Amino acid sequence: MHDADVDLVYFDRNNRTPECDWEFDDIVRKRFPFAMWEVRNQARMHVVDGSDPYSSTAEGISHWVETATCVAVRLSQGRLSFLFCYGTQDLFNLVARPIPALRSAAAQKLFESRIQKKKWTERWPSLKIVQ
Numbered sequence: 001m002h003d004a005d006v007d008l009v010y011f012d013r014n015n016r017t018p019e020c021d022w023e024f025d026d027i028v029r030k031r032f033p034f035a036m037w038e039v040r041n042q043a044r045m046h047v048v049d050g051s052d053p054y055s056s057t058a059e060g061i062s063h064w065v066e067t068a069t070c071v072a073v074r075l076s077q078g079r080l081s082f083l084f085c086y087g088t089q090d091l092f093n094l095v096a097r098p099i100p101a102l103r104s105a106a107a108q109k110l111f112e113s114r115i116q117k118k119k120w121t122e123r124w125p126s127l128k129i130v131q
Contacts, residue, residue: 004035005118009042009072011057016044058083065111066096096120097130 008028024039042060046053054060057072062085064070070085090097098111108131121127 006035006037008037008039009057009061010039011042011054011060013043016041018044058085061085063099063101065098065102065107065114066090067099068096070099093128094124094126095128095130 008024021039021041025037028037028039042054042057045060045063049063051063054063061070061072061083064085067086068090071091072083074081074083084091086099089095096111096115098107102108102111111131115121115129121129
């Protein structure tokens, strides 16, 4: 199991096939094997999420399951810029909570299964789960 789970996201309305993302997955996993990479075009992820189409990468990221994981870093012209869709409080205080849009029973199950699957409470014993 890789310690690093890295999501690489982009936004391309012109090619929304999952196969394109899978090709990118293979490329970055071979080139940078230190992490489990997942490359996803946020222009197609609304289908997976059952939402209306997203207008940007940032909007797609804001629909990720937990508030603390709705975070992105972008390198542009040698400078890093950060996006915290729901602020930094949950991230820095080790709080896992579902995003506000996830209030259904199915969404709660998804939230709970991600915590278990990723073994977050084992990795971070001080993690506070808020539902």
